[in-house]
Amino acid sequence: MINKNLPIPIYYQLAESIQKQIDNGELKPGASLPSEREYAEKYNISRMTARQALNQLVNNGYLYRVQGKGTFVAEKKMEKPLIGITSFTEDMMARGLKPSSELLHFEIIPAPTQIAKPLQINEYAPVYEITRIRLADAVPMAIETNYISANLVKGLTEKIVNHSIYAYMEEQLELTIEQATQTIESSIAEPVEAEHLQIHSGAPVMRIERIAFLQDGTPAEYVKSTYRADRYKFMVHMQRNQ
Secondary structure (H helix, E strand, C coil): CCCCCCCCCCCHHHHHHHHHHHHHHCCCCCCCCCCCCHHHHHHHCCHHHHHHHHHHHHCCCEEEEEECCEEEEEEEEEEEEECCCCCCHHHHCCCCCCCCEEEEEEEEEEEEEEHHHCCCCCCEEEEEEEEEEEEEECCCEEEEEEECCCCCCCCCCCCCCCCCCCHHHHHHCCEEEEEEEEEEEEEEEEEEHHHHCCCCCEEEEEEEEEEEEECCCCCEEEEEEEEECEEEEHHHHCCCCC
């Protein structure tokens, strides 16, 4: 597994070997890995080299560390293509996972300036403020807060938002979402977010803001989401302009 005569760095060879074991299922999510000392003794390499290999896999999301307990195989990240517009419910169902939501907050509030502006409504106009934990197979994936004009989307209830807001809008109100703008940035989890997402405070997360528009260009919703970076990654297909 380790060939010291190759020009390839030893730490890279070790990291690649462990990664292959993860990819082919030999090492399953949650499995505990040998310590740096054990890897060093097994392959007659330095502990620093073993640490470098494990650090690379931690940084790439294949492993995670728990202080005082060791290094473990991470759950495989779900890949979401940044093509097309789907709700969380639709996205999880397409993957064969069971989507669910835990409602944290639901009320109609007067829209402050920072909410009224992206929704293109008057300041203090009524909007739904809906905060949910989004789960896949009962595992928390994201915290999502939706802001929707109450004058545009009438009749929202807690039962509806625990299912699919998009389905209600399209099937019951005949409001079709056609396009959206979305921004993504990296951040770290605040203590309350970490508690809801079942991760450590300060763990990496992805913060996403999205404005979805109806066919006539009317903003339908403004969404602020925090996704677990250890369970989710985004993929975009790009083509060079000729």
